[in-house]
Amino acid sequence: MISGTDGAHAATITVAAGGDFQAALNTAQAGDTIVLEAGASYIGPFTLPAKPASTDYITIQSSAVAQLPAGTRVSPANAALMPKLLSPGNNQPALYTAPFSHHYKLIGIEFAPLNASVYVREIIRLGDGSLAQNTLEMVPRDLIFDRCYIHAHPTQDTIRGIALNSAETSIINSYISEFHSKGFDAQAIWGWNGPGPFKIINNYLEASGENLGFGGAVPGVVGLIPSDIEIRRNTLSKPLSWRTEGWMIKNLFELKAAQRVVMEGNILENCWANAQAGYAIQLTVRNEEGAASWNTIQDVTIKNNIIRRVGGGINFLGRDGNNYPSGQMSGVRIENNLFEDVSGVKWGGNGNFLQMTTVANVTVDHNTVIHSGPNAAIINAYAATSNAGPNAGFIFKNNIVENNAYGIFGGGIGVGNAAIAVYFPGGVFLKNVMVATPSTIYPVDNFYPALLSEVQFVNSVGGDYRLAPSSPYKRRGTDGKDPGCDFVALYAALPDGVPNPAPSPSPSPT
Known part of the structure; x- marks a missing residue:
């Protein structure tokens, strides 16, 4: 439902528990805010669709965002203040971008698999890491993830928190954890087919393979090198308990x-x-x-x-x-x-x-x-x-x-x-x-x-x-x-x- 407006193109769309989040994404226009109910679960996958050209963001935020102070890194202790966007398994992410999508800001959202048994490689897929993304024009851009909690489960084999194949993307004040595998490289954030610039600032990043990295696969865009990467004030860590758990380090x-x-x-x-x-x-x-x-x-x-x-x-x-x-x-x-x-x-x-x-x-x-x-x-x-x-x-x-x-x-x-x-x-x-x-x-x-x-x-x-x-x-x-x-x-x-x-x-x- 639309609960109020601040201007011609600045509506607030509230999606209650059980509501249709994808419909809200499809309806939203530049400048709108979509509010998801803290504590509610929304089962994906969800797509950030392409919209007409604009420099205004569509903001997706928790109903309790006021209790998540700006500039402060979140932790699992803040999960009750966040709505959950869940991957259903079958190797489908919780959230991904359509080609040409742009100007989305997500604040105070939890992303995770539906449970520890489902199969999913990537929780968030920004851009397309395959050869199908072969021009810079189609690369999703102007994306912000702020104060988000992105995780798998302690016993789960899941290889990536965020596949970062986009342009102009910021990941800030977030907590990304429990990405580990016994047979494959696992990463909190990894990118190879996005040009940047990237800002990775004030996050906790945890993974068994590489906590953070770029390159490592053939980019679909000829000549592309991930560029203009700013990595500041993060903690990159592997729990010492993993030394006895068999994950590939x-x-x-x-x-x-x-x-x-x-x-x-x-x-x-x-x-x-x-x-x-x-x-x-x-x-x-x-x-x-x-x-x-x-x-x-x-x-x-x-x-x-x-x-x-x-x-x-x-x-x-x-x-x-x-x-x-x-x-x-x-x-x-x-x-x-x-x-x-x-x-x-x-x-x-x-x-x-x-x-x-x-x-x-x-x-x-x-x-x-x-x-x-x-x-x-x-x-x-x-x-x-x-x-x-x-x-x-x-x-x-x-x-x-x-x-x-x-x-x-x-x-x-x-x-x-x-x-x-x-x-x-x-x-x-x-x-x-x-x-x-x-x-x-x-x-x-x-x-x-x-x-x-x-x-x-x-x-x-x-x-x-x-x-x-x-x-x-x-x-x-x-x-x-x-x-x-x-x-x-x-x-x-x-x-x-x-x-x-x-x-x-x-x-x-x-």
Whole structure:
């Protein structure tokens, strides 16, 4: 029913429990608001239809939206304030978009499978990931999901919360959880056939395979690379209880094709060796099936993040490793991050900070890295048939790292300056604090304390890795600042200004 109007094209359409939500979607015009009853269930699938051109949004919101404060991340505890849009199973999503659809805003909605027994791969399908979506004009655009709770069930094999194959889409202040599989990659959010821009801001993202990522399939739009991606103030996590539940674990964040990406102010936590080696972040260029030779990764900034309880830091693969031609990864900046409890012993893997091959123009600056493992390295550089070139334009400065077993290692070469000459020719290594690293075979103008305790953190046992006033490395960076992470800048970028504790395992959905 239409319960009131605010103008010629601003009606409010209320759909009570048991009402016809699809009819309301079909009837709504730009500027209208559809109100769904909090606590009521609406069984889909529902389609966001194409409408005439307009810059005004059709808003779909909970009747209790006033109790979900704007700018605040929701959680499962807010579910009673939300209407439920449910997938009926039979591999049908709860919600999907029609080609050419645009300008929809969803606020305070819960999305889930009907129950734990139904079969569904994706709960929300934005755009079409198949070759049928083959022009930019037909790609759905201008979509906003705000304060939504999107989940599967604790025992359910479901591979994706949101398939993000759209343009101009924001996912903000939401909670996406329980996406896991024992036989397939599962993701909270993944996109490959949408151009962007994308804003993924202030969400909790939980999945067994990759919590968040882009690329990995042949796009229907020739030449398409997911672009202009903003990832800020999110928590990307895997519950530690999953270590014994048999789900297939890979990484926390992965790019296979992307450009102009900013990842800042996030917490990435809990990733162990399983189907991959436990690296928190995978930046690996892929020309899927040899049909996307334009794929590359370029202009990526990873800044002011906390990465913790993982088997490795970042794995770079500069070109496709399956002998398919691709673009070369270039222009990656890793800056002012805390990598804590990167452990090959506790989390499997090897405890490397970086692993890389054939990447151009990478800068690694002002990171604090607490990592360990019997085979761990600061950087493990290697060559392969399709990645035989060096890592040109490499800059490594102002970091605090530990040598562990191999320091800077080059496959087939060894460690130290010899490895740098082959794998990082012309590279810049300045003002790093490299603990237990033999200074005689490494670049000058770095610092080589014998023990981590000699760095003199404020309270490393308590997780405070600021340099103490007595540290000999105070203000010894290339910029006159302390080496390692600037924790004032780091905490200012996080959602609450301080590191959040790991969330408890997701509660059973209602």
